[in-house]
Amino acid sequence: MNGTLRRDRSQGWLGGVCAGFARRYGVDPALVRVTFVVAAAAAGFGVALYLLAWLVIPAGEAPRRRRLPTGRGAVEVSLGTGLLLLSVLLAFRALGIWFSDAIVWPLVLIASGAALIWRGSVGPRSRPDPAPLGVPGASANRPVAAEPAAPAAAGPPASEPATTAASLSRNGIGIALVIAAGFAFLQATGALNAARDVVLALIASIVVLGVIFAPWVLRLVRSLTAERSERIRSQERAEVAAHLHDSVLQTLALVQRSDDPQQVAALARRQERELRAWLAGRPAPGQAARLAPALEAAAADVEDNHGVPVEVVVVGDRDLDPAVEAVVAAAREAMTNAAKFGGGSTVDVYAESTPAALQVFVRDRGPGFDPAGVPADRRGVRESIVGRMERHGGRARITSSPATGTEVELLLEAER
Amino acid sequence: MTEPRVVLVDDHSLFRSGVRAELEPLLEIVAEAGTVEDAEAAIAEHRPDVVLLDVHMPGGGGVEVIRRAAAAELRPTFLALSVSDAAEDVIAVIRAGARGYVTKNISPAELADAVRRVHDGDAVFSPRLAGFVLDAFTGPAPEPETELDLLTPREREVLQHIARGYMYKEIALRLEISPKTVEAHVSSVLRKLQLSSRHELTRWAADRGLGL
Numbered sequence: 001m002n003g004t005l006r007r008d009r010s011q012g013w014l015g016g017v018c019a020g021f022a023r024r025y026g027v028d029p030a031l032v033r034v035t036f037v038v039a040a041a042a043a044g045f046g047v048a049l050y051l052l053a054w055l056v057i058p059a060g061e062a063p064r065r066r067r068l069p070t071g072r073g074a075v076e077v078s079l080g081t082g083l084l085l086l087s088v089l090l091a092f093r094a095l096g097i098w099f100s101d102a103i104v105w106p107l108v109l110i111a112s113g114a115a116l117i118w119r120g121s122v123g124p125r126s127r128p129d130p131a132p133l134g135v136p137g138a139s140a141n142r143p144v145a146a147e148p149a150a151p152a153a154a155g156p157p158a159s160e161p162a163t164t165a166a167s168l169s170r171n172g173i174g175i176a177l178v179i180a181a182g183f184a185f186l187q188a189t190g191a192l193n194a195a196r197d198v199v200l201a202l203i204a205s206i207v208v209l210g211v212i213f214a215p216w217v218l219r220l221v222r223s224l225t226a227e228r229s230e231r232i233r234s235q236e237r238a239e240v241a242a243h244l245h246d247s248v249l250q251t252l253a254l255v256q257r258s259d260d261p262q263q264v265a266a267l268a269r270r271q272e273r274e275l276r277a278w279l280a281g282r283p284a285p286g287q288a289a290r291l292a293p294a295l296e297a298a299a300a301d302v303e304d305n306h307g308v309p310v311e312v313v314v315v316g317d318r319d320l321d322p323a324v325e326a327v328v329a330a331a332r333e334a335m336t337n338a339a340k341f342g343g344g345s346t347v348d349v350y351a352e353s354t355p356a357a358l359q360v361f362v363r364d365r366g367p368g369f370d371p372a373g374v375p376a377d378r379r380g381v382r383e384s385i386v387g388r389m390e391r392h393g394g395r396a397r398i399t400s401s402p403a404t405g406t407e408v409e410l411l412l413e414a415e416r
Numbered sequence: 417m418t419e420p421r422v423v424l425v426d427d428h429s430l431f432r433s434g435v436r437a438e439l440e441p442l443l444e445i446v447a448e449a450g451t452v453e454d455a456e457a458a459i460a461e462h463r464p465d466v467v468l469l470d471v472h473m474p475g476g477g478g479v480e481v482i483r484r485a486a487a488a489e490l491r492p493t494f495l496a497l498s499v500s501d502a503a504e505d506v507i508a509v510i511r512a513g514a515r516g517y518v519t520k521n522i523s524p525a526e527l528a529d530a531v532r533r534v535h536d537g538d539a540v541f542s543p544r545l546a547g548f549v550l551d552a553f554t555g556p557a558p559e560p561e562t563e564l565d566l567l568t569p570r571e572r573e574v575l576q577h578i579a580r581g582y583m584y585k586e587i588a589l590r591l592e593i594s595p596k597t598v599e600a601h602v603s604s605v606l607r608k609l610q611l612s613s614r615h616e617l618t619r620w621a622a623d624r625g626l627g628l
Contacts (some may be wrong), residue, residue: 313547316554348543
């Protein structure tokens with residue numbers, strides 16, 4: 001039993017009114033339906049009540065996948081609506097309230113057509129969920145209205161156009177029914193000849209007006225489109241200009257005022273990095289809690305502070321956690337050492353992150369040193385690199401020789 | 417061995433003249449070109465051994481130059497030279513047929529060395545390109561049975577060393593193999609890069625309109 005009264009479209013035949021009542025009060029839907037049909041026989045009272053309930057009671061968010069794919073679709077609904085109305089009219093006739101036979105069939109046709117059109121436009125959006133493209137299960141919870149469209153559940157990519165086409169043809173049939181009803185009514189009342197003249201005159205005027213105004217309308221539409229895309233373009237240009245003002249032009253101004261080549265180089269490199277990040281659509285260094293941006297930010301700092309180029313290559317990426325942050329901090333220390341003692345050579349940083357391990361290499365081509373010979377009071381290597389890695393369950397290895405320079409390898413393996 | 421004859425293709429004349437000044441003492445530069453059309457004409461006229469090729473140019477960029485040269489049955493060796501860091505640019509020009517990729521901040525001596533190496537038939541990978549390749553070949557391959565879609569452990573090791581900034585000779589020393597073997601591994605990776613149908617590579621190439 002459910003708390004509030006909602007139409008249950010997943011189980012319903014028409015609008016789910018009966019099923020909704022049944023759900024709410026915990027009775028068999030068939031019972032409610034029979035009650036309605038009996039009430040309908042009583043001077044159409046049940047029909048009116050049903051339509052009222054359909055309008056008033058909101059549709060529930062019931063899980064739609066529970067509905068069996070029986071394909072009870074728009075056609076049945078439209079037929080049902082037409083027959084219901086027919087029964088109402090017949091009931092009226094039996095009561096002696098009667099106008100003319102001429103309106104019976106037109107009314108029934110109109111009702112059927114309207115049911116088709118309304119069901120298409122008022123019913124649930126027939127667009128399948130956009131997310132699970134290519135997921136086979138996506139067809140299971142496709143909205144009800146889409147069912148007649150793709151009964152064989154042809155692959156999800158194909159279902160959207162099929163759904164649109166089905167809804168179009170449904171609307172088309174509905175409109176045709178309504179128009180046919182209009183003609184039938186006119187025919188029956190003998191007004192068709194008069195109406196034909198009116199319609200002809202109308203069509204002629206529409207054609208004439210169309211010929212006169214079509215180019216103008218077309219041009220208007222085109223110019224509106226052009227104006228719109230021009231506006232979008234100029235907005236984009238304004239954004240780019242704003243960014244260039246804040247970054248590149250600022251740096252260029254600084255460069256013009258500076259006569260220190262090293263500072264100019266540092267400015268240029270920082271600007272280059274920032275511009276690359278912007279072009280690549282990455283967040284500026286220092287914002288994201290991921291390994292690659294964090295390493296790039298560290299490299300940027302070292303570059304700025306020591307004026308030595310630091311090249312960072314990262315393969316794979318991962319979120320920062322305390323251990324990964326420790327690796328980044330150790331790598332920053334290694335970069336700083338490489339920049340200080342590497343004799344001005346480019347510092348190469350390579351990080352590879354896999355689910356099993358995180359490895360970072362920091363390398364310079366400087367004169368090298370003897371790791372064992374580092375005095376105990378030089379805390380840089382011992383504490384900030386080796387000690388820090390060991391505290392977080394990792395390892396650091398330093399290889400150094402005058403021929404090849406120095407390389408610090410940081411390794412953090414997944415526990416497990 | 418004779419020095420390779422080089423055509424320099426870049427749409428920035430300032431950059432061209434800078435590279436020319438740096439390389440002139442080391443290599444023979446036979447022509448410069450600033451557009452795709454000029455490059456096509458210069459390649460047809462001078463028949464260079466190596467074309468130093470900018471990735472980004474109006475009118476299709478380096479990829480278009482390679483395509484037109486191939487259409488004219490001219491097959492000089494292409495070495496891509498770019499400021500671009502974007503994987504799709506780099507992978508696209510490699511898949512179009514370039515034998516290597518270096519970034520524009522490379523030193524003149526290293527650039528001359530790279531030109532000679534591609535001329536000798538080697539592949540030249542910058543650390544960044546090595547990183548891209550490792551990235552692309554990490555993760556499950558769509559059809560693991562094709563050897564083109566997977567790197568061997570040795571190739572992976574060699575690429576990792578390139579990404580760490582090692583020269584081929586240093587890699588040979590560290591892995592205790594001959595420099596020729598290192599070259600062979602890199603050439604094999606280049607071949608896979610050009611022929612593999614790995615999703616990452618085709619996507620990168622497709623982003624640049626390369627129907628491969």
